[in-house]
Amino acid sequence: MSNRVAKLACLLSLSLSCLGQSTLVLQNPTDAPLGALASSQNDDEQSQAAPNRTGQQSPRVVIHLSVKDAEAVALKNNPAISVARLNALASQQVTREVRSALWPQAYASLTAVDARNNSRITAGALNNPIIYTRAAGGGTVSQLITDFGHTTNLVASARLQAKADEQNAAATKEDVLVATDQAFYGALQTQAVLRVAEQTVASRQLLADQVSALTKSKLKSDLDLSFANVNLAQAKLLYLDALNSDKSAVASLSAILGYPTLENFELVNDTEPLTPPPADVDPLIVDAFSKRPEILALEFESESAEKLHQSDRDQMFPTISALAAYGDSPIRDDRVYGPYGAVGVNVQIPVFNGFLFSSKARETDLRAQASRQRLMDLRNRISRDVRTSWLTANTAFDRVTVSEQLLAQANLALDLAQTRYKLGLSSIVELSQAQLQQTQAEIGNAQAGYEYRLALSVLRYQTTGL
Numbered sequence: 001m002s003n004r005v006a007k008l009a010c011l012l013s014l015s016l017s018c019l020g021q022s023t024l025v026l027q028n029p030t031d032a033p034l035g036a037l038a039s040s041q042n043d044d045e046q047s048q049a050a051p052n053r054t055g056q057q058s059p060r061v062v063i064h065l066s067v068k069d070a071e072a073v074a075l076k077n078n079p080a081i082s083v084a085r086l087n088a089l090a091s092q093q094v095t096r097e098v099r100s101a102l103w104p105q106a107y108a109s110l111t112a113v114d115a116r117n118n119s120r121i122t123a124g125a126l127n128n129p130i131i132y133t134r135a136a137g138g139g140t141v142s143q144l145i146t147d148f149g150h151t152t153n154l155v156a157s158a159r160l161q162a163k164a165d166e167q168n169a170a171a172t173k174e175d176v177l178v179a180t181d182q183a184f185y186g187a188l189q190t191q192a193v194l195r196v197a198e199q200t201v202a203s204r205q206l207l208a209d210q211v212s213a214l215t216k217s218k219l220k221s222d223l224d225l226s227f228a229n230v231n232l233a234q235a236k237l238l239y240l241d242a243l244n245s246d247k248s249a250v251a252s253l254s255a256i257l258g259y260p261t262l263e264n265f266e267l268v269n270d271t272e273p274l275t276p277p278p279a280d281v282d283p284l285i286v287d288a289f290s291k292r293p294e295i296l297a298l299e300f301e302s303e304s305a306e307k308l309h310q311s312d313r314d315q316m317f318p319t320i321s322a323l324a325a326y327g328d329s330p331i332r333d334d335r336v337y338g339p340y341g342a343v344g345v346n347v348q349i350p351v352f353n354g355f356l357f358s359s360k361a362r363e364t365d366l367r368a369q370a371s372r373q374r375l376m377d378l379r380n381r382i383s384r385d386v387r388t389s390w391l392t393a394n395t396a397f398d399r400v401t402v403s404e405q406l407l408a409q410a411n412l413a414l415d416l417a418q419t420r421y422k423l424g425l426s427s428i429v430e431l432s433q434a435q436l437q438q439t440q441a442e443i444g445n446a447q448a449g450y451e452y453r454l455a456l457s458v459l460r461y462q463t464t465g466l
Helices: 002-017 019-027 035-047 067-077 079-102 150-216 222-256 282-291 293-314 356-422 428-462
Strands: 062-065 105-113 134-146 264-267 319-332 340-348
Touching (some): 062 067, 067 150, 150 222, 150 264, 150 293, 150 428, 282 293, 282 428, 293 356, 356 428
Parallel strands (some): 062 264
Antiparallel strands (some): 134 319
16 A cells, blocks of 8 residues: 555656646647757758848748638639630630621732733633733722621631630639638648647657656556657657648648749638538539539530531532722733723532531531530539539538547546556556547547538539639
8 A cells, every 4th residue: 555655656746747848848849859850840941931131041921821812812823714714815816716707808919010022821720811011009809798607607606615715714713712722721631730749749758758757766667668659659750741741731732822932821710610511412403503614614615516517517508709809000011901990799609529518517516416415424423523522511510520529538538548547557558549549539620620611612612613
């Protein structure tokens, strides 16, 4: 009995003596157990800071960032959005290019010829026109009267393709926004895991110091000290992995926000309370079919392909156009008269061109059918994605409550295991298992809230857009 009392007194004295060390470790948990790691991290951060004129390192500017701020910065800086917008603007110019065939075509010509007497062009054509010496100027105007729908269908096809590219630009915007949310919440998760890892290192460093002191006093065995050191090494490995994941997440966030270098972010947590996802998935699927820019873009592309097929089919019809010309020859041969002018109508009827027009019409018809099938496939995939995102959001919402309960039970189990170990009623194996379960529960609880917010963001992306 006296040995038990002496042992408890020794444990209490050692705990009080280590209390000051625990406070210091909690303030900077990596200084003592991970001194080399902390110094290397600081050196890396200092190496990324730009030197000022005095040669000293100036600290990087801290960017305070919420999820809405991150989305706004991504929309402003991400080059993918600019590329999609420029492509949409280029498609609008294609429409103007095709529509130009419906406008009059006017040309001005200046010609000067010095010909030999009675010269004729005798090669290269069936007729042999005579060439006179002259210097002349004039203009020519042509106007398409009708080609029986060929050009108008081409214009309609180009206009629909421009609308499709506008929807593709909107889809690119949504892709950038959801990628920004993924990077933002991923960075918050890694920061939370890093804080858990730091606290884990601090608590296990404290336990290892206590067990080491007790081992030196012959109150604990070398096996206990070995287990404590193993747990401490595992915590350090957890810290290293968490530190690497945190830096990688910050690098991904910097890239998606359009920064060419690694920025120093201070991420702001969402203050809005967590709300459950919608109860029914069917209205979400209906919204996705009517609002998803990918579906709208493919619908426009399908209609554009159909118009292009009609345009190619109309090439087999005649083309009727009006022509007019006027000019004068101030310097000319005596056999060339003065001002000239003429108007006329030309009808061009395709007779045979090696089945070119029929083949092109068949090709575009097949491509239009393929476009309609792609639209059906996209609808099926979007229905699947919406349903999957809805299920993921529901599961993530349930995990928030369960992870909180798990953490509470894991903390209670750890407290009981620590008390039993200090009283000598259990081995360090039981304490190690409780520490491991508590660390896993704390990491899961830290990630659960961010995973649910990200799941909601993905669900909005899959339905109505962000």
